[in-house]
Amino acid sequence: MQKKLYWKAYANDDRNKVIEEIKNIISINDGCIMNFNIFSDLTLTLSVEIEENKVQILHKALSSILNISELELNNLNLESKKEWLIFINISFSRGKGELKRRIPKVPG
Secondary structure, three states: OOEEEEEEEEEOOOHHHHHHHHHHHHHHOOOEEEEEEEEOOOEEEEEEEEEHHHHHHHHHHHHOOOEEOOOOHHHOOOOOOOEEEEEEEEEEOOOOOOOOOOOOOOOO
16 A cells, blocks of 8 residues: 655745746656646645655755645655655645636737
8 A cells, every 4th residue: 555645835936936846856856746736826736656765855855945844754764665645735825816827829
């Protein structure tokens, strides 16, 4: 059975910039985004699959751009390569509850 972690985080910077940085950090640390949900411009949820021995490194990297809940090391085996599933709930402090995407005009 795959073990799970639940992290809560929030960001003060621009939502699009933070999302790009999160994607890069997860990729660099050999994680894989399995699922995501965007709730307006207020919240993003991610499901990330990653090897157990890389969980601590991922958490540290994400904490450089997010205010994130603490990592409990009690349940981690830093030598194990078992897959873990991490659910991350990210809130954006600059959100207003109105997600608008601008679609450029296409000629024709």
